[in-house]
Amino acid sequence: MKEEKDCKIVQDLLPNYIEGLANEATKDFFEEHLNKCNECKQIFENMQEDLKVNIIDKDKKAVKYFKKYRNKLRFLWIILLVILVIFVGNTARKMIILSNLANKSKAYTNSENYHYTSYIYLKNKIIIDETWNLGDKRKFVSTHISPEGTTKFLVYGNKTGTDEWGNELYDTNTYNVTENNKTVELNVNKAISGLSQSMTNVLIEDFYNLLLISLRASVTSTTYNGEECYYIQSLPYLLSTYVSKNTGLSISILTQEVENANGGIDRLPISEYTYEFNTVTEDDFIELDISEYNVK
Ligand SMILES: [Zn+2]
Structure with missing residues (x-):
């Protein structure tokens, strides 16, 4: 009779014992009972096993969550890197275009x-x-x-x-x-x-100036009155301008917007430039x- 009552107590409090919440006296009582009662020992071992599995499961979940988080972070880094590469590449592209235009125009302005x-x-x-x-x-x-x-x-x-x-x-x-x-x-x-x-061509004084302009300006390849050119917008010292790819000289400067017949907005040229070289005589x-x- 007493044995059965002990079993009930032991089985009831087993979780506490496994988790180490029992006091010394209770621990002694548990150990003594488990040594002589096979039924309780079996239950104890099963419960201990379950708990282990539970803990491993929890760990696995944590690892999974951490991996997912790490992957997200890696993805963000890759996106940032791609943006940086595009930005640096685009700035370098503008620097090359603008310095080429400036070098070309020099030959003409020295004429x-x-x-x-x-x-x-x-x-x-x-x-x-x-x-x-x-x-x-x-x-x-x-x-x-x-x-x-x-x-x-x-x-x-x-x-x-x-x-x-x-x-x-x-x-x-x-x-x-x-x-x-x-x-x-x-x-x-x-x-x-x-x-x-009077020149309105792109003036590139030094590397720093070139970098500064390249960072601020947008450079788009286009045509103006049938001439291949770059449309350079919002330079710090210049207005929006079309610069000839062939000569590096400004062929038009824009400043004003007007409504067209279709209700849209057109940008009208406010000034246009033409150039001739080696045609002037006495x-x-x-x-x-x-x-x-x-x-x-
Ligand atoms: Zn027992």
Whole structure:
């Protein structure tokens, strides 16, 4: 009778004993009983086995969770790495394109024989600025066309030197032509900006500058008026511009957006540029007939 009662107590408290929650006296009682009762010993061993399996299961789950977490983390790292590689690659691509354009344009801006024209489109007004250069001779003609009429401003210059800031100085004759007035101002010392000063091409001074521009600008391959070019947007010092792939020179600068007939938004060119090299001759510098002008 007593044995059976002991068995019930032992079996009831076995989990506590296995988990080490029993006190010393209880432990002694358990050990003594388990040594002499096969039934309880069997139950004890089974329960111990179950508990072990349970613990292993828990460990396995933890390992599985950890692996899953680790894989997720690895995936994130790979994505970050891919983004970084794309970013670095894209910046390097822009640096190569921009430095190539700058090198190409240098050959042209150093030219002594050029004729270039800029067309500036304003509301109700078009300004056409043309510059001819042949060695030390330079001619600048600005034509303003508006509903009020057309005016012309012509400067013929012979280079005399450079000022303290490095600007080229010219001995010039300046002609002003309006609808009802023609004046000329002779032998004035003036600076006439040439291709290098007026240039809107990509100016890459050094590696740091090139990197900075490459980080900020977007460079897209496209065509403009049938010419292969790059569309370079939001440079720190320049407006959005189309630069010829062939010459590295700006062929258009954009600033304004307008609504088109379809209700969409078009970006209109505000200025366009054309260039000719080695076409200028002495004939381009034959001055106007002064006798028709009021001398200032
Ligand atoms: Zn027992």
